Amino acid sequence: MDHNPLTNPTRNAPASGFKQWVRLYLQNSRYRENIRRATEHALEQRRLAVDEIPDWERLRQEGHRRKQQIIDHLPEHLNQFIENARARGIVVYQAPDARTANQFVEQIARQHGVRRIVKSKSMVTEEIGLNAHLQQNGLEVVETDLGEYIVQLAGETPVHLVGPALHKSRQEIGQLFAEKLGVTYTEDPSELTRLARNILREKFLTADMGITGANFGIVDSGRVVVVENEGNARLCMTLPRIRVVIMGMERLIPSEADLPLFLTLLCRSATGQRLTSYVSITGGPASSPSPEGPEKVYYVVVDNGRSRLLQDPHLKKALYCIRCAACYNICPIYQTIGGHAYGWVYQGPIGAVITPELSGDQRADDLPFASTLCGACSDICPVKIPLHHLLLYQRQRIVQRTSGPHSEKLGFALFEKLARHSMLWNRMIRLLGKVQRVFPGELPVPGWTHSRIFPRVEWPTFTQWWQKHKRKTP
Amino acid sequence: MAQTVHLFIPCFVNAFFPTVGIACVEILENLGYRVVYSTDQTCCGQPAYNSGYVKEARSLATRAIQLFGVADYIVAPSGSCTAMLKHYYGTLPLTRKERQDWDLCRNRFYEITQFITRVAGVNHWKGTFPHSVTFHDACHALRELGIRDEPRQLLTRIQRLKLIEMPHADRCCGFGGTFSVKFPELSTAILEAKIASLKQTGAEFVVSTDSSCLMHIAGYLKKHGESITALHLVEVLWQAWKNDGSPPILNGTHAP
Numbered sequence: 001m002d003h004n005p006l007t008n009p010t011r012n013a014p015a016s017g018f019k020q021w022v023r024l025y026l027q028n029s030r031y032r033e034n035i036r037r038a039t040e041h042a043l044e045q046r047r048l049a050v051d052e053i054p055d056w057e058r059l060r061q062e063g064h065r066r067k068q069q070i071i072d073h074l075p076e077h078l079n080q081f082i083e084n085a086r087a088r089g090i091v092v093y094q095a096p097d098a099r100t101a102n103q104f105v106e107q108i109a110r111q112h113g114v115r116r117i118v119k120s121k122s123m124v125t126e127e128i129g130l131n132a133h134l135q136q137n138g139l140e141v142v143e144t145d146l147g148e149y150i151v152q153l154a155g156e157t158p159v160h161l162v163g164p165a166l167h168k169s170r171q172e173i174g175q176l177f178a179e180k181l182g183v184t185y186t187e188d189p190s191e192l193t194r195l196a197r198n199i200l201r202e203k204f205l206t207a208d209m210g211i212t213g214a215n216f217g218i219v220d221s222g223r224v225v226v227v228e229n230e231g232n233a234r235l236c237m238t239l240p241r242i243r244v245v246i247m248g249m250e251r252l253i254p255s256e257a258d259l260p261l262f263l264t265l266l267c268r269s270a271t272g273q274r275l276t277s278y279v280s281i282t283g284g285p286a287s288s289p290s291p292e293g294p295e296k297v298y299y300v301v302v303d304n305g306r307s308r309l310l311q312d313p314h315l316k317k318a319l320y321c322i323r324c325a326a327c328y329n330i331c332p333i334y335q336t337i338g339g340h341a342y343g344w345v346y347q348g349p350i351g352a353v354i355t356p357e358l359s360g361d362q363r364a365d366d367l368p369f370a371s372t373l374c375g376a377c378s379d380i381c382p383v384k385i386p387l388h389h390l391l392l393y394q395r396q397r398i399v400q401r402t403s404g405p406h407s408e409k410l411g412f413a414l415f416e417k418l419a420r421h422s423m424l425w426n427r428m429i430r431l432l433g434k435v436q437r438v439f440p441g442e443l444p445v446p447g448w449t450h451s452r453i454f455p456r457v458e459w460p461t462f463t464q465w466w467q468k469h470k471r472k473t474p
Numbered sequence: 475m476a477q478t479v480h481l482f483i484p485c486f487v488n489a490f491f492p493t494v495g496i497a498c499v500e501i502l503e504n505l506g507y508r509v510v511y512s513t514d515q516t517c518c519g520q521p522a523y524n525s526g527y528v529k530e531a532r533s534l535a536t537r538a539i540q541l542f543g544v545a546d547y548i549v550a551p552s553g554s555c556t557a558m559l560k561h562y563y564g565t566l567p568l569t570r571k572e573r574q575d576w577d578l579c580r581n582r583f584y585e586i587t588q589f590i591t592r593v594a595g596v597n598h599w600k601g602t603f604p605h606s607v608t609f610h611d612a613c614h615a616l617r618e619l620g621i622r623d624e625p626r627q628l629l630t631r632i633q634r635l636k637l638i639e640m641p642h643a644d645r646c647c648g649f650g651g652t653f654s655v656k657f658p659e660l661s662t663a664i665l666e667a668k669i670a671s672l673k674q675t676g677a678e679f680v681v682s683t684d685s686s687c688l689m690h691i692a693g694y695l696k697k698h699g700e701s702i703t704a705l706h707l708v709e710v711l712w713q714a715w716k717n718d719g720s721p722p723i724l725n726g727t728h729a730p
């Protein structure tokens with residue numbers, strides 16, 4: 001059993017590495033079909049929403065610039081944010097790693113005699129493996145976002161940043177509900193939603209603690225912002241007496257005045273909405289300064305490897321991410337294998353960039369190589385993170401760090417030697433052409449010829465043609 | 475005096491698709507340029523660079539830069555190699571001297587479609603190509619160099635050529651250089667989506683600016699007995715001229 005909380009505990013997935021996972025998920029045609037349909041739909045919605053904004057490019061640049069201001073001076077901004085939050089009566093913990101973050105939350109729960117916890121969708125809690133930790137310590141944790149509730153029921157992890165269960169069809173959800181909740185099978189979405197709502201309502205009313213993530217932490221006010229469409233996050237933050245916000249330390253934006261910009265970038269990129277149905281901006285506990293709100297409010301601000309990204313002049317750009325998942329949707333890799341095949345909490349292009357640093361686990365080293373570097377991610381990112389350049393950069397770092405696979409290293413060393421000498425190079429081409437001609441049938445090329453014909457060397461090659469017809473050199 | 479174009483031929487085009495290079499020579503000469511080529515040329519180093527091998531990439535980059543000389547332009551029939559030469563070389567750890575040499579080249583690098591339309595100023599391609607074609611946007615041409623309209627402009631002016639757009643022409647074909655052999659099943663699965671798109675058009679030819687994508691696409695088409703043929707854009711352009719008997723502009727140094 002694997003204890004790294006970043007590793008996807010999805011059932012049936014082999015623990016033997018990314019390449020095997022890819023093969024496994026490639027065979028699952030229903031899963032792939034659901035992923036493809038959902039990502040196409042999200043892309044189309046996004047396109048319509050973005051087309052409404054003539055100066056989208058300028059907004060992207062502005063978003064990039066605002067995030068850059070934050071990330072370039074993150075420690076100062078973080079201190080400011082925490083100071084302002086504390087002034088509102090909020091208790092703030094800074095957790096250097098997943099373990100400490102989980103322990104903080106557990107302590108808070110113990111201190112307040114909490115038994116039942118309701119939670120709204122939060123990727124950072126997936127990242128640190130919070131649910132498992134709390135459950136192991138005898139606490140009941142209920143996910144209240146419908147998609148998240150579905151994956152929790154199924155014993156899976158989110159397949160996508162925004163749509164945790166988008167790999168499941170209505171029929172599969174219907175079967176899951178019938179099996180796990182003992183209800184009559186239905187595949188009617190509104191009926192399924194009603195079923196979940198009935199169960200969850202009871203949980204909301206009896207929960208002692210509500211946990212949410214934060215889409216944004218506002219430096220100049222110490223408040224946090226949560227966007228959602230179901231209203232469950234708002235219930236999580238208003239009904240229980242204890243409110244806990246768990247957020248990555250990079251979630252900050254400078255001021256409340258930046259919210260319109262970031263909400264525009266996020267909502268339109270993520271779901272194609274002008275604005276999500278609910279946008280909640282919350283401050284401290286009841287009494288200070290308003291009588292409304294929970295008894296106690298806690299922020300747990302998580303590092304968990306983010307400092308490693310921050311230290312690098314290039315990789316720190318990955319911390320601009322506002323988790324809209326547009327790069328997932330447009331990515332040919334993600335579209336083809338979906339989130340579970342990655343085997344990690346953060347998937348798609350941004351996941352492939354940050355997971356090696358966040359996890360510190362060499363098994364994540366395959367991820368930056370699993371990209372065609374097509375650049376569609378960088379083009380769609382609402383805060384202009386140069387994702388495909390960061391993927392390339394990660395490749396370089398990994399090759400340097402590990403010296404690459406031995407055979408590959410030798411291969412490129414040889415390749416370089418040959419390519420430095422045109423005579424050797426041209427001889428190699430001639431040799432290949434001859435081998436191709438004497439080899440009976442098709443000369444197998446590992447990794448290529450199982451699905452594609454490998455081209456034959458043509459005589460004359462271009463260089464030979466040139467020598468014969470032109471004989472001119474510069 | 476005619477301006478000089480130094481032709482950069484991608485290493486695998488030299489070996490596997492020499493007609494692409496020949497078409498470039500014919501087109502450029504018939505547009506009135508003096509074409510030069512260095513037979514010392516090998517590879518721009520992109521395979522090493524994209525795999526994370528900076529040292530090897532740098533070695534080949536500095537070698538390539540030395541070959542370019544003083545030509546007015548350096549033109550390649552590939553968006554991918556052009557992006558490598560024009561943009562990615564700049565990210566390599568070059569010495570001051572090497573960077574100066576590269577700086578002297580970087581504004582002279584052109585992908586050939588861009589060169590034909592923007593530098594030579596040809597937007598109305600003459601000639602005939604009585605076939606239906608669909609155009610695949612190669613990722614690096616599209617996103618690193620911003621080539622989208624130019625190939626279509628050229629194609630649509632050709633007599634009797636029917637351009638049928640495929641859905642999501644701008645989506646990656648799944649080649650990705652070494653990715654295609656490191657993750658062969660994944661690369662093929664992405665390719666299958668592209669193949670489905672281009673088959674929807676019913677076109678006879680799939681055309682692109684990069685032979686790398688085409689090698690991948692055509693490799694699949696041939697392996698699976700599909701009747702669609704892959705052609706580089708310059709092959710279509712050259713063929714369109716030849717179909718009319720002779721190139722319309724004959725102020726070049728080379729008469730067919």
Ligand code: SF4
Pocket residue numbers: 269320321322323324325326327328350380381382383384385387
């Ligand atoms: S990297 Fe950019 S596109 Fe991807 S999730 Fe983050 S903000 Fe969205």
